Amino acid sequence: MPPFVAYDERIQGYRCPAYEYFKLKELYPESEDHVFENESKLNFTHSEKLRSYQQKAIDLWSSNNKKGVVVLPTAAGKTHIGIDAIAKLSVSTIIIAPTIELIQQWKNKLESTLGIEVGQIGGGEKILKPVTVSTYDSAYLMAEELGNRFEFLLVDEVHHLASERYLEIAKMYASPYRLGLTATFERVDMLHEKLETVMGGKIFELGYEELSEFLSGYEIIRIPVDLEQEEEEEYERNRDIFTSYLRKHRITMKGPWDFEKFILSSWNPEGREALTAxxxxxxxxxSARIKTDAVRYVL
Incomplete structure (x- = not known):
């Protein structure tokens, strides 16, 4: 029996995590399969032409068993890559994004590009369609109900998925096809490494410099702001708790692996307090209030 399969006394049978479904199916192709038994082949088409780097991302994703994470900067057309993947697969699809605004953008773009009616879960809506958009929270809360409803799991801003809570989404959905999109894959806490198992890992990445011929030029202007007194005091108090813990345990922050060492040492009450701080x-x-005011002034 594969190592990811375990016997469950409660049902007198074997179980495995939902995300291992495709691997199990490959191992036992002749066995009865009732996971996606009600799914029918769809036919999505679109007329948008991909740029060369977008096509390369799709090709690499396809050659990676249609799994993996694509990392591209803002405005590089990650949504176009996602829509092309949806059209190529033409199977039931759920698109997960962190905010109502983002799922609404996806919904509008999908409906105009593919010419289909798109379902929505979140923001007071619960309308299921062959292609459905959902917030992270709704996808998490409804994982037991939706886990075998969608063959393609497309996750926008996928770096959020690496958190302990949201990682359960990837684990509880049986979707054999998976695509993550983000501009910032690596996390300081190193949790992005968990995406290797459940999403297929990073398969393609380009930065602003490599896409200069496609993206508008930009200039970075730093606008320094001062924290309000209450926020500054709270910031210093928490920073002191954190740095005192590092000094006590002789942890020096020189890179992400040092932060990983800190995370591993924070299992005790003192460590948890430092992590919270x-x-x-x-x-x-x-998220200082003065930053919001500064943005409002700039706009």
Missing amino acids: WRKAREIAF
């Missing part, structure tokens, strides 16, 4: 300080630094 790091997250709070990071949240303050990234």
